[in-house]
Amino acid sequence: MKNMTLEKKAIVITENQSKVIKDKYLKDEKTVEELFERVSHNIALSEIVFHPNSEKWGLLENVKARIIETNYDEPRSNKTILFHDGIGEVSDREKNFSNFLDNLNKIYENEAEAKDLVDTRQTEFYNMMADFDFLPNSPTLMNAGRDLQQLSACYVLPVPDSMEGIAKALTAQSLIQKSGGGTGFSFERLRPKGDKVKKTNGIASGALSFMQLFDKMTDVIKQGGTRRGANMGILPYWHPEIKEFITMKAKGKTMENFNVSVAIDSKFMKAVETNSTYDIINPHSKKAVGTENAKEIFNMMVESAWASGDPGIIFMDEINMGNPTPAISNIESTNPCGEQPLLPWEACNLGSINLSNFVTGEITRGELNYAKLEKTIETAIRFLDNVIEINNYPLVEIEQIVKQNRKIGLGIMGWAETMVKMGIPYDSHQGIKKAEEIMGFINKKAMEYSCELAKERGIFPNWKDSIYDSNSKYYKGNSVKPRNASRTTIAPTGTIAIAAGLQGSGIEPFFAIAYTRYNAKALDALKNGKAPERKDTFFEVNSLFKEIAKKNYFFGLDEKTLLEKVEKNHKAIRGVDEIPKNIQDLFPTAHDVSIENHIKIQGAFQKHIDNAVSKTINMPTNAKIEDVENCYMLAHKLGCKGLTVYRDGCKSQQVLNI
Template sequence: MDDTICCASKRIDALNIDYGGFVMEINENALKVLERRYLAKNLSGEVIETPEDMVKRVAKHVAQADRFYDEKANIAKTEKEFYNVIDKLEFLPNSPTLMNAGRDLGQLSACFVLPVEDSMEGIFDAIKNAALIHKSGGGTGFSFSRLRHKGSTVKSTGGVASGPISFMKVFNSATEAVKQGGTRRGANMGILRIDHPDIMNFISCKEDTAEITNFNISVGMTEEFMNSVEKEEDYELVDPHTKEVKGKLNAKEVFDYIVDMAWNNGEPGIIFLDRLNNDNPTPGLGEIESTNPCGEQPLLPYESCNLGSINLVKMLKEENGKYQVDYDKLGSVVDTAVHFLDNVIDVNKYPLKQIEDMTKSTRKIGLGVMGFADMLFYLGLKYDSDEGVDFGHKLMKFIDERAMEKSIELAQKRGVFPAFKDSIYKDKGIKVRNATRTTIAPTGTISIIAGVSSGVEPLFAISYVRNVMDNDKLLEVHGYFEELTRQRGIYSKELMENIAKEGSIAHIDGIPEDIKNIFVTSHDILPEWHIKMQASFQEHVDNAVSKTVNFKKEATREDVMETYMLAYKLGCKGVTIYRDGSRENQVLSTTSKEEKVVTSDERINKKIKPRTRPEMTTGITEKVRIGCGNLYITVNHDENDVCEVFTNLGRAGGCPSQSEATSRLISIALRAGIDIKYIIEQLKGIRCHSTLRQKANNKDIKVLSCPDAIGKALERAVNTKVEIEDTAVTDIIREVEEEVQIPHGNGCSSCDAEDCDEIVEDVSICPECGNKVEHEGGCMICRSCGYSKCG
């Protein structure tokens, strides 16, 4: 038995808690995830509640909202209903609700969208507010489309705008500084409209996977743009501040560039903005600009949404040896889940007053599903088939309609959502409690707790090997697949190990064709079927469907392009893709990867490549008098040493292009590892006749030329090692740290590991437990320990 489980049992006994015979039917891995991330701990970090205690805590807290509407409400009855569906794993709310309900933090929502205004005050307010949300366990979405483009004039200061991407890097740095209360790492969604003048830079801003690591990014597509793509026409770029046309680009070329970047490393994703707003239930309150980090929840600025998912495996019944959907039970669970999620809105502790006001005005909830792929196995339906797609459509139609019926019933008892007068329902004559009701989220760790597949994603692997204590390997096999193979007399450990090695049963001998036909995995399924399934659910989902289309490594750019176009044509609201092995340091592979050995000859002949410029640097700027006037020299450091030089000539004129070219070459040389003393040696002493002529009559001139001035500035920087921090960023981070009380020395902000003191970027394995990691909804998730990371 795993040591973690032994320890858990000892703690339970020591506390003398009646565990009720492990009423919550969870496996050992689920218990490990709960203990690590969900169950309450004392100041020493010891777990002090059981999974059953957690369920009681959540059910009791959320049930209290009934009294807000009826003083005589039977709270005990509601609490029991909530307890039963969660304890039986029939329904699970999003992680913040399980973690925080009935505890001091009390923040229960998973997803938020914040506005980013086109001013320094607005930008840094958004950074501060995001930090508060991350600290409370939520994820944030932003549209950077309001920010003026790089190089545009800032009239209030006479300066030049640095553009959306530069500020995204500041948001990213602030997120890196904030740890989500020791439970989850900060996650962001960054969106830019396709007609923003900086769109090309945005598309490629994550080409280097070490950049902007705390963001998923998506391009906000418009119908006009997509029409131009199909016609291969130009489209206009518009200044968001002045609304003036700033240029044109060929739509097909831009679309191909998006495809190329996504093929390379999975980003950017695409979001169809016009479709989000066509389904905006409260257009009177404003336009939808962004979504939560995984893309399934379009929200207005300052809105939040709490999510929950129904475990579809628990909605099956067996009759005459065959499984079928128990629609009566499913309907009952939908009713309880809608009631639960509506209550969460009232008992929630919101991180900002603006968020509380906006959330309570629309009362959006997001009820979804998990275990869909498992349900198809039990029903004998193939995921990549018309029958599978039609079934998904029928199933979600039932859930969506039942959720609407329950929301109407709640409206009769509690009233419509306050922003009803600004909604599409006012003219339809439908009195509804919640502006939206259904969402398909990726489910991440809650599907690990439930022991089922994630969201509506196909299963990644039938069998895989998981690392456990002392480097032991534990073979994990899908429960129903194991049951069937035992019944058919073909089960063996050797077969399961072979499946784990191959990652699929499609080409393994000895497995009957009818089983092969049903138990398909992600890479067995052609991309078009991923999109068809997503579209079938989207038709009956108020919000959106989080879905990642997984491609094999051999997939072409044309395959990605066709998938994006199919998603557009079939009515999806967005799509994310991931090509296996496309990122440096493979994120998840079903086959072993051999380490490449570089010989000494290869190392000698290898061309030197400058290290990537970091997102933030620190440095000094000094003014030097030269023959042409004033030369301003900026010398910046990164964590290694001096990494770059910038120069700027004053108004007197001179030759700015020459000094800029010199600065660029110096910067490249520094980041390529050239010893700075050799650079200084080459620069110092270079003479310029203009400077020498002026120097004779001007005692303020103490240099021989621009290069000489740069060389001396570098020398002073090395000798004095002056480090002046960027106060615009560090001040806001310090302010955020004080306000949200960010813990220090208790884990890495990157990976939540208790012992880690540095960022772990090797994502081929989970940084916490060493097991493989899956992609879903633009994020990665470890099914062994619950570790997750977006961006």
Template sequence: MSEVIGLQEIFEQPFYPLNKHVDCVLPEAAITVMEKKYLRGESPEEMFVRVAAAVAKPLQDKMAPEDFEKIRFAFYNIMASRDFMPNSPTLMNAGRAFNQLAACFVVPVEDSMEGIFRDAIADMALIQRTGGGTGFDFSRLRPKGAVVSSTMGESSGPIPFMRAFNACTDTIKQGGARRGANMGILRVDHPDIREFIMLKSDPNEMTNFNLSVAVTDAFMKAVDAGEKYDLVHNGKVYGQEDAVEIWNLIGERAWASGEPGVIFIDKINEKNTLPLLGDIEATNPCGEQPLLPYEACNLGSINLRNMVENGTFNYDKLRALTALAVTYLDCVIDAGNYPLPQITEMARANRKIGLGVMGFADVCYMLEIGYDTAQAVRLAEQIMRCIQSAAKETSNKLGEILGPFPNIAKSVYTHKMRNAAITTIAPTGTISIIAGANYGIEPFFALSYTKKLADTGEIIHFVNEHIETYMQEHNFDPLLADVVKTHIFKNGTIKGVYKAALQVSKGHQDELMAMEDIFVTAQDIAPVDHVHIQAAFQKYTDNAVSKTINFNNNVSIKDIQNILRLAYKSNCKGITVYRDGCRDSQPLKVEKAVAVDPAPLVPLAM
């Protein structure tokens, strides 16, 4: 009975009814992506019912039927309200044949043919077919030219074997819905680090992998001192490299193609909550989830824009939602199946979850705060501190009620915790579209959008809905509103709108000037301000933060290197940079219109 009472206290939160389903109102874009990726002969409401029932099932035998129904209502309502969304594998697979609900996996790669082909590649295939992303540290593989004792031949090094992993991923369609994704990592002190850094100089190389260099504190000290450092494998020193030269090479390649990224592996292990189980060596494909070998983690994200009510951020609602979301994600650990017995054992022994956020940029716009301001940094810290506090409190309560995670004796915790790690900031791709929020903690990439109507071929122009709302709330007349929209369409930015508007109206000058500070986009924001936001969220996040540091096309390699160093000094656990236009193909691009007819302008449905 104590279990029932304790669980009821967690679920009986304000804002989320336990006796009825909330209305599920979805925009066209959300329904489209759900039909493409998640729905199989079901409505969105039926999908949420399916997922809620499957996720709640582990608690079914711990309470009376009427109380269990309340839990199913709670889980349904936080999804149907679009206040919270789990990672895609949970939406795709919960209650279905695979029933594999986790997104993130790390698979060890041992230095043998059996370890590579029989184990690691086969394990990767089993994970990816059910929708999971995989991370690998290839540093255990001996360097090129090392002696292979079994044949007395020479090793080809890790790079050719990495290509075998990439080719295998090409053949796998994840869960029938998406291609496989991988993270490939090599330590900066591996003898083949130069070849690794240069690997994506050919854009056709490793197309199913993100690549990151695992940078150590010792290497960064060598860079600062202008010294050489040892290249080591399995305790043997193979030579030395000039630290500054390797650091410059990382910067050059990041400038040229956005890769490799960097993870600060010692900073990650400083926060490893399970040090007696070994060091963390790799992350999931987007870098936000460092994991031990054979660990898995399921992710979920809170829609921050739904926490804003009447121009105020509702921290009480955020705390209530966090308690339900942590309990939801903890249930996912037991509700799901895992593709390998080793993963099942590790996932349930450590019980790591990754609760994060999406829609931070929406909140900045809604509260009229510039993303690149000190006020935004403070807001980021306040939001994540609130989530972290409520999440830890809930995990502690669950630990007292249901028992702590089995490996707690090997952890840093001195009190009962249900989960070895709790918070993660993920990039939130398609779930952001469902939720109607901007991706993760990223700024908006653009303020204007176009859509081609399938039936007529007509091009419709859209402006970001928050700009529409702002102009309505500040009583912009239709002529002035059209000037603002036309300026955005022609220039791809809000910058300069004050001067443009003065040509037709002398009113709303304060509001127009404020717009240039509030409605900034990724390319308007200085890279240092991107890092400041990432560091603010990292300060109160157990795992890591997925964030892209955007650069304009004309920046220098030195600019890139300075930002990599700033991320390290700001205690980020990793960093990904992207210089606009550095690849022939990129997923998002701002294009200026030559001429725009403002007549068909309508708010963007988000």
């Protein structure tokens, strides 16, 4: 039962916000207030789990659970609870978890102390979302308090070199995607096409053929009824099928449900620079089966990315340098958008702070309210940790590693709006320095509040032998005891950014000052040669530009004439003579920002991010192949963990059109 005593905040939203919230998140609810009540109440129920009286109140009545000892600075009675361990059937696991949720709600109704605790936290969570200061990832908004109760956006699944292992990965993919999650895979273990299979005396069909199975699985699943399926497929540069992998998406409509990336490292980049060869390794035999010239493979990657936007690149050694639990496993893959490197079977729930809401003062002269930001970081860390506890994980293996590492991904959105409000050009030296300054603050406070939460709830169970354990060979010099193995991520925030009323997703610049945005249904219509319905398209004019233009009497023009000039100028304002240069400088679009500055901004944020950064390096149609090459070299130099380039028009459908 939801908390009916909660005082609602009045929530004012635009037509486009209303469209996306209704399209993606409202089902039983009729209003955004009801949506945020449902989510905030459900996530606040997790507070009961950590109360010392929870078991006495009946938390585990009629629930099968395994308890894992949790580390504290001082001995405590609280434990980490696994609900799926030893329960084979999905239906039995769902029933068991449903009993747990029923117990939480009964305790909330019957125990005054529990009710007060939940109501207090719900108010904090609700107000944070109602002000659009913070929003969790879409699966949490869609599923919290509903039957699915699957709240994570990101999963990585292992793909072993066996039919049984591949079948298990396909089953896991289907369970995750039907409930709204995205999946990442490394196909590095699969033996190459033509390799002998001793058990059957047959011939292996190869890694790419099995990738097609995972792509087809996504085709037949509609995620949670509302989300398009998404996958990441990664293959390392040393795999025998690397050439076919690099070029497969440049050949037209293939693997459309996959982003693909080549895993490379500093050893490969050094070989590129010296025009050297390297060994191709059969992952089954672990033996060298040939050599390739690194520069030739690198050129293939560059040319294919220029032609089709795929593959991206993943600097896997950079990623594993930041792996907090290397004693468990190396990281081999990321989630579909690349911002969340994860161990096999690991999942992560994300949330983003709408940074533009924390700028106070007159537009273009604003200052960041660090006190308000710090309080929101504290509340968001608790919110995301609560999600881990009340999440119904689709598989036993996922619940085990998630609850023992407790990774979360707190990031930001609305960076472009933030820069306008502060009067700092997005692509200026000052803007890049400001990115380091603000993200450094967020990352530091996220660690502090995760450590504070650990004093209350316990350190993440896999802390021993982690990079934070001073007695471990993996120790990195920072002896801290956080609740969460990693804490910060920059996600693309596509849908939640629109829901928050933003035109700047994640840390991206504005795509255009006026544009048409297509949702998934509109893109499907375009693919089938049909005109999208109006309800599936969103026309937007940048609200901050509109406000500034109005204050400046539309720069001596009427509004219609001004927008016509913007329209003819590729929907950008840089280059419109009537608009003063200082205002032009504040509103660069994705194609106004130089390729070098795109990467410098990504690198600035990456310096203060535990996980990784999702950012697209936008290029104009006339960009050269050499531009992509220079991108990759600079990204490696600046310590980026991955990179995706997109040359305008290289794909037939785009989510945003100018």
